[in-house]
Amino acid sequence: xxxxxxxxxxxxxxxxxxxxxxxxxxxxxxxxxxxxxxxxxxxxxxxxxxxxxxxxxxxxxxxxxxxxxxxxxxxxxxxxxxxxxxxxxxxxxxxxxxxxxxxxxxxxxxxxxxxxxxxxxxxxxxxxxxxxxxxxxxxxxxxxxxxxxxxxxxxxxxxxxxxxxxxxxxxxxxxxxxxxxxxxxxxxxxxxxxxxxxxxxxxxxxxxxxxxxxxxxxxxxxxxxxxxxxxxxxxxxxxxxxxxxxxxxxxxxxxxxxxxxxxxxxxxxxxxxxxxxxxxxxxxxxxxxxxxxxxxxxxxxxxxxx
Numbered sequence: 231x232x233x234x235x236x237x238x239x240x241x242x243x244x245x246x247x248x249x250x251x252x253x254x255x256x257x258x259x260x261x262x263x264x265x266x267x268x269x270x271x272x273x274x275x276x277x278x279x280x281x282x283x284x285x286x287x288x289x290x291x292x293x294x295x296x297x298x299x300x301x302x303x304x305x306x307x308x309x310x311x312x313x314x315x316x317x318x319x320x321x322x323x324x325x326x327x328x329x330x331x332x333x334x335x336x337x338x339x340x341x342x343x344x345x346x347x348x349x350x351x352x353x354x355x356x357x358x359x360x361x362x363x364x365x366x367x368x369x370x371x372x373x374x375x376x377x378x379x380x381x382x383x384x385x386x387x388x389x390x391x392x393x394x395x396x397x398x399x400x401x402x403x404x405x406x407x408x409x410x411x412x413x414x415x416x417x418x419x420x421x422x423x424x425x426x427x428x429x430x431x432x433x434x435x436x437x438x439x440x441x442x443x444x445x446x447x448x449x450x451x452x453x454x455x456x457x458x459x460x461x462x463x464x465x466x467x468x469x470x471x472x473x474x475x476x477x478x479x480x481x482x483x484x485x486x487x488x489x490x491x492x493x494x495x496x497x498x499x500x501x502x503x504x505x506x507x508x509x510x511x512x513x514x515x516x517x518x519x520x521x522x523x524x525x526x527x528x529x530x531x532x533x534x535x536x
Contacts (some may be wrong), residue, residue, distance in 0.1 A: 231527045234286055234335070236260040236275070237295030237321055241400030242341070242392075242433070246293065249434040254425065258285050275320035280411055283327035286335065291441040292328070292340045294377065300343075301405070301452035302364075305493035314369055321376035334385045338438055340377035344426055344457060346370035349501035352424060356454045356508035357391070366498060386450060388440050393426035393435050393505055406451045406471065413477045419485040421465030423502035426457040429519035429529065436507075437458035439515055443492075455507045460521045462500065467522065474526045 237243045239260040250257050252477050260273045260282060273282035275296060286292060298350050299318040301308050322341060328334055347355050348362015361367045381387045396403045409415040428436075433456050440454065462470070472479035488496035507515070519525035 231290035231441075232288060234257045234258045234260060234289040234292045235295070236293070237271070237341070238325065240295060242395060242430075243295050243398070245397070246295070246432045249438045255439065258289070259299060261444065266390050266419060271324070276290060276321040277319040277326075278385075279327040279330055283330055284478040286324075286327055286329055287331040288333050289335045291337055291339065291342075292335045292380075293441070294320055294324055295341045297341065299336060300498075301402070304370050305495045306367075309465055310365060312495070314372075315341055317369065317373045318376055319391060322379070325376060325379035328380050328382075328385065329477075334382060335535065336384070337386045338377065338380040339388045339390060340374070340380075342374055342377075342389045344391050344393045344455065344503060344505045345498055346391055346453075347503045347505065348372070349423075349497070352422075355455075355503050358508075359501060363408045364497065367495060369389060374453070376445060381451050386452070389451065389453040390437060390440070390456050391453055391505070392401070392433065393428050393455070395430050395456075396427055396525065397430035398528060400430075401504060403529070407475075410468075410471055410475050410477055410479065414481050415468060415472060415477065416440070416479050416481040416483060417465045417468045418483050418488060419464070419500035421468065421482065422506040423464050423500055424461050425464050425467050425502055426460050426461040426505035427522065427525075428456055428466070429468055429517075429525045432458070432517050435518065436515060448464050452509070454509050455504045455505050457507050458520055458522070458525070459507055459511060459517060461504050461506070462522050464499075465536040470523050471526060473474070474485065476522065 233255050259269045259270045271282050271285040298313050345366035347359050348367045361371045394402045467480045485500050
C-alpha cells in the first residue's frame with residue numbers, strides 16, 4: 231500500500247518509516263523543506279490546501295504526526311501558540327486537501343496525546359473518558375476536531391492518543407538517561423502521578439496495525455490510546471530505570487523547579503493520568519512490551535534494541 235506521512239522527519243516519524251518500509255509499503259513524506267530527497271513532497275501546512283494535495287490522491291493511508299515538541303522549551307504564551315498552530319494547521323490542511331482529491335485514502339491516522347484527558351490521579355482512564363480542561367486537553371480537543379473533518383463515507387479517521395513513547399534516542403527517556411546514569415536521577419514532584427508509557431516498537435506496530443486493518447476495526451472517527459496496558463507511577467518508573475541502569479535514584483526534582491524550567495508543561499509531568507489501551511486490546515492488538523522493566527531492559531540493551 232501507499233502511505234503518506236506528514237511529520238516523517240521527527241522521532242516518531244522515523245520510527246514509523248522503518249515499520250512501513252519493513253512491510254514493503256511505498257512511503258511519501260510531506261516535508262516543509264525543499265523536496266530534494268526522493269519520496270519527499272514539499273508542503274506548506276498553513277490550514278489551506280495546495281499543489282502538494284496531489285500526493286494524497288492515490289494514497290491508501292495518510293498519517294499526520296506534525297507538531298512541535300511539547301517539552302522543547304518553556305511554555306510561554308508565545309510558545310503555546312506555536313505548539314497549537316503546529317498541530318491545528320497541518321490537520322486542517324490535510325482535511326481540506328482530501329476534500330479536493332478524487333480518490334481518498336481508506337484511513338487518516340492523526341497523532342494526538344493522552345493530555346486529552348487532563349489529570350485523573352489513579353483512576354483508570356479509557357478512550358471513553360471526557361476531556362480535561364487545561365491547555366493541553368483543550369488543544370487535543372481542537373486538534374482532534376480538525377482531524378475528524380477528514381472523515382467521509384470512504385475515509386475513516388483514527389485519533390492516536392500517545393503516552394510517553396520510550397526509546398533511548400528520543401522523547402522522554404533520552405532526556406532522563408544522563409542524570410540517571412550519573413546517579414542524580416529521581417522521582418519528579420511527589421512521584422505518585424501515573425506515567426502512561428509505551429515502547430517505541432509497540433507504538434509503531436499499533437499505528438501500522440491500524441493502517442492495515444482500518445476497514446475492520448474503525449468506524450468513522452475513533453480514538454485509540456497508544457499506551458502500555460501497565461502504566462506505573464513516576465516513582466515506580468524512576469526506581470525501575472535506576473535498577474536497569476544499576477544506579478541509585480535518590481535525588482527527587484521538586485515541583486517548583488520543574489515549573490521554573492518548563493512552565494505550565496510541568497503540570498503534565500507532575501499530575502499525570504493512568505491511561506489504558508482499552509480499544510486496542512479489545513480489538514485484538516497484542517503488545518510485545520506490556521510491562522516496564524522488560525521494556526526498559528530491551529531498549530537499553532543494544533543487542534535487543536528495535
